[in-house]
Amino acid sequence: MEIRSIDHVELFVEDAEDTAGQLCDSFGFTLAGRGGPGTGLRDCESVLLRQNDITLLLTTATGTDHRAAEYVKQHGDGVGLIGIAVDDAHAAFAEAVERGAVPMTPPEEFGPAGGRVTFASVTGFGDVEHRFVSREKPEGPFAPIIEETGTREPGGILQRVDHFALCVPAGKLDETVRHYQEAFGLTQTFEERIVVGSQAMDSKVVQSTSEMVTFTIIEPDTTREPGQIDAFVESHGGAGVQHVAFLTDDIANAVRTSTDRGVRFLTTPASYYEMLPDRLGPIGVPVDELRALNILADRDPSGVMLQIFTQSTHPRRTLFYELIDRRGAHTFGSNNIQALYEAVERQQAEEAARLA
Template structure:
């Protein structure tokens, strides 16, 4: 397992953050899915994730099965039920496949639970220990928007493949990785007029600070709009943009998400790479579908963003968007929904100094999403 178990004291880069809750990084993201075995195959062979750990009937787990995959510092857990009824079935029936747990790596899961619940967080699970021959880990958890849960994972005394109760998962059929490094940010969609409630939650309950705010003048087209605020912890490793719908002539992507997901949830996960051209080329060749960007977007691109290191042609051919801020520029591209319901998707991002989120691309991105909504018949 590539995550370093050593306690880290990371530099504070967001001075406004209270930072009473030291978070070392994202530990894992767990999705409840209808068929974990097949989902694992997709993420291994289309996305280049590597098999890490497994829990199921063979490990004594009777109610569910989980596959753990990893690429760089990105760890994904895919979990399916083995019995009828129960929480996992109810979640899948209501939401389709989707993110249930966003687990945060901490030094002290007990203290993390105490600090957040005393500030008003609703408890999901009190701190408990897991132990096997490889050591022990401590886990606790709180509720966030919708049915999404933040787990706090303390693993300083654990040396196994993932967590106690899991065994090494290996398979002969492996695909090379695609150059994905870590989770850059993770976006939550919430309902009408709920954004500020959850911004306040991350500020008050978790000690995050607001990095940036976008209103419907920033993020809109002729038809749809949304509002967004980005929250970050002190060391900048955890960034959570929170989106809510805004009034428009037609149904926005946020409304479409909430309709099909039946509530608030994780809309997309942004995965960082050091070479977006290589990464996206591999993903596309393996069947991952990306939003279409008209060639006209590139006609005056260099006038808008200035000089960049990359050749324009491959960016144009792949549909990669470019934006610049005061600190540099970034390259980004968005997949189509990776599920049958038009809910969750991924962003691939490469930062060349820029710390922003592609404000200059919002209009082009929204128009691309609207084209897909129109094909689905969900724009009106």
């Protein structure tokens, strides 16, 4: 199968309208449409958001028969479905099932000839499914089951989904990687063992040939002290998407704009920036600016990468977001992971102290 890109991300949430409002206020997403029983959706209501090449569908179950009901009960709000753009959803579905993916929703076509949209879903990992999407008009409406309320407008601080970070229970990393290789034809491009104090985790990256669909998969090392991956799996109730990374072409502006809108980002120790020039050399952005905005920096043979992570506002402290600015780099800031996890530990310690 020829995987093109991320078509959309569907979050199963308790209150789609409220979540949509938060994402619009925080990151500048635009309300693009709504769906419910009147548009052909069954047992649910959905809100469609867009920004450049990012499409988010927020779905709330209105009946117990919809998958979002059990998902939210088990995991709380989170990414329940990742839509993958392919040339032919019928063929991709058949191929994935033949390779071992479990079918969830057989191919279903929407719309008239010339503007037809086809959806077909299979299992991904944990309770996250993957929906193959093929569109006769790539820039056309999402689907007739969503009544769109506006036109697509360029602009905004975020460009597209860069990657997803997936947390899996101990012992499931290789199995999950193998599933993506065998069922979806993704290729493993990177692996790393990360040690943070008395904690440790193992990660591998799988990616489509187009390089537009990327999953960083992480499992905890249970021979070490329990850490954040253990905590995620426990709080989430199993494997799930820990964070979604959004690509931006000006991270400093994106951070300032988001901060002004109320987004809270993780902070970084001052010592991180003191060591940055010796570790990376010139990176094209003043270190003082990075320090002021808590932006992390890394370099690989292809260039520089800048990134920052939001604090989680999820009641279970699971799902959060990343902003990433790639200036030639193709990797994921592995040298920043220790700084990230130290920052998360500080956030959790501060919250515990406030509650004490």
